[in-house]
Amino acid sequence: MSYPQYGPEGQPYPAPAGPAYSTPPPARQQLPVTTLVLGVVCLLLLVLAGIGLGLYVNERRRHNATEALLRDRDTTITETESRADDLDARLNNTEDQLSEITGERDALLPCMRRAQEIFDALRRDDDDDLGTALEMGITACAEAEEAVDS
Structure with a gap:
């Protein structure tokens, strides 16, 4: 082992190059256990935060899709x-028209029967039945006309 030599100003002379005079590398310092544990805990928290964020984003997407549906x-x-209201209104209108048409048909039916009796009397060439059928036909058709026009 050699001792360093000092010059006139009190500064050591540089060591000669070579393997005998090289300085050893600094010793590697080990991390304290608490730092290692703290790093692992931070890493776990980061992973859990990522999982939580992924779950939140997934649920939010599903929620938005459900709201859209x-x-x-x-x-x-x-x-x-x-459409149901429109159809209901049309149905009521159609029912009203049907009732009106049915009423008109019922009012016209006696007039039509008397007309048939007139034709039957003409075909048989029976003057007595023809006169009676004409009188009843005129009365029935006048009543039908009043019912339809009102």
Whole structure:
């Protein structure tokens, strides 16, 4: 082992190059156990935060999709109710028209029967039945005309 030599100013002379005079590398310092544990805990927290974020994003996406389906369903229900109301109004109108037409038919039916009796009397060439059928036909058709026109 050699001792360093000092010059006139008190500074050591540089060591001569070579393997005998090289300085050893500094010793590697080991991390304290608490630092290692703290690093592992931080890593675990980071992984858990990533998993939590992934779950949140997935649930949010599913929630948005569900809301879109509900909006579509509500729109479909509204449109269907509107169409049902329109059809109901048309049905009521049709029922009213049917009732009116049925009433007119019922009012015209006696007049038509009397007309048939007139034709039957003409075909048989029976003057007595023809006169009676004409009188009854005129009365029945006048009543039918009043019922239909009112």
